[in-house]
Amino acid sequence: MNGAVFIVISVFTLAAALAAATLPNLMHAAFCLALALLGLASFFFLLGAEFVGLALVFIYIGAVAVLIVFTILLTRRDPKEHYGLNWSGVLIALAVFAGLTWAVLKTQSLSIVPPHIRALTVKQIGQTLMTGYVWPLQCVGLLLTAALIGALVLVMEEKK
């Protein structure tokens, strides 16, 4: 059962990701990206990590996808115009792919049977964030607040 679900979700996610990379219409690509992220979130659900999956849906589909869509809308150029192959993009993609492959191959658990780990509950995550990781959390909060204030300063009405 789990294996079948895994294959279905993988095909769905890969198809959506491929569509996001190749579709000529940018807006369609953005919607497909949201679909691919949904597929990734369902992997987490399959693994029993509900919190991470929900957070992924929440942040990436609810916020980041809308942000991307808005960015495309506000900076839209003529969709008919064809852009050549972007070599720096290819380089970055290859570098990311190589890094991920290296990390996956170095992981020990690929060869041995993984021990049965209970997924973290929301309570445990909250406690970890509030004790061991409280300073990183505060730093992220500070960064986000600074970004918010920066956005406000950018759009503030100029006094005559």
Next chain:
Amino acid sequence: MSSALDQIFIHAKRWLLSWVAGAPNWVIQITSSLINIVALVAVFLTLFALISVLERKILARMQNRYGPNRVGPFGLFQPVADGIKMLIKEDIVPARADKVVHFLAPVVLAAVAILTLGVIPYGRNMTAFAINGGILFFFAVGSATELAVFMAGWASNNKFSMLGAMRAIAQMFSYELPLIIAVLPVVMAVGSLVPDTIITAQGEYTLGVVPRWFVFTPWGAAAFILFFVSGLVESNRTPFDVPEGESEIVAGHMTEYSGFKYATFFMAEYLGMFAVSGLAVTLFLGGWHAPVRMLEFVPSYVWFFLKLSALLFVYIWLRATLPRMRVDQMMNVAWKFMLPMAFTCVIATAVWHYAGRGLRGWLWSLFVIVVVYSAMSILLDTRRKFAPRVYRFAE
């Protein structure tokens, strides 16, 4: 007897499942989920039909006219007539529209609304999707609404649609913050994200009379009001129906929709309204618990739907009473008032918890909320006199 009536739907489901008892495990799982989904959709589509006619009746009563009274007794079969009308209407797709996305937008919107309805407990043991972290699921799935609205606005290839979608996203983003932060006090007080646990925590009675619903604590009352108003905005209902303000931008993101697709939008809006009200009932009004111990023999789902109907009545009442708000005023309220108040509720809950959750905690949290509220009302007072509006870009 009363418990048999209370659990009648659970027994019915068990009986249905006994038909596939010999089948492999995954068949039983899928059948069980399907029964839940069918029940959910059936109940809420009926409620939608009922509310659509009741809303028109109540609005008519408040505006001193009759309302629909031609189809059936008291016009009660009006939704049937409306449904048939919507089904046989022509479905027009604009020539320059993006056909696929134009079709998908209402579907996504309705699907999201139905999914969010699933995590709410409608009675004892009556949660359609009992997952760990149901509250988070509600908001995570609900956040896809914005994308669906944007899809509708963009795919229509119409400037009114686009403007409506932009307005909708702006207001939904702004009010999602107070909406979610107003939920935090309850999650903090209970220590759980599971709706069933939150309802169990509200099951007792203080001195045997007053139910321990969170709305009866100062922080709960404040958070409930914030949640309700934000929910009103999220469902694009009348005082906040800027995205579809028909006197300004035709029908917002729904301008280019007709026939059954328009009906789907309409339905999704109502389902979203049910979901937010249902969550408000779950979080603050004690869910399916009876208000008085003596009345606990009444089945739990009856209490839930009574509370839900009361909230829906307030929605309709507000629609009949209040005019539409201006966009900039709405944003100001969200960022300058609602958000700080929501954070105050979080702090007041902490105070309530550490002062012993009793009368002392009650008074201390009231003190915190009153102090912050008065400070903000002084701080935010612009001392602006009401005067004719000055236009910057017109005239």
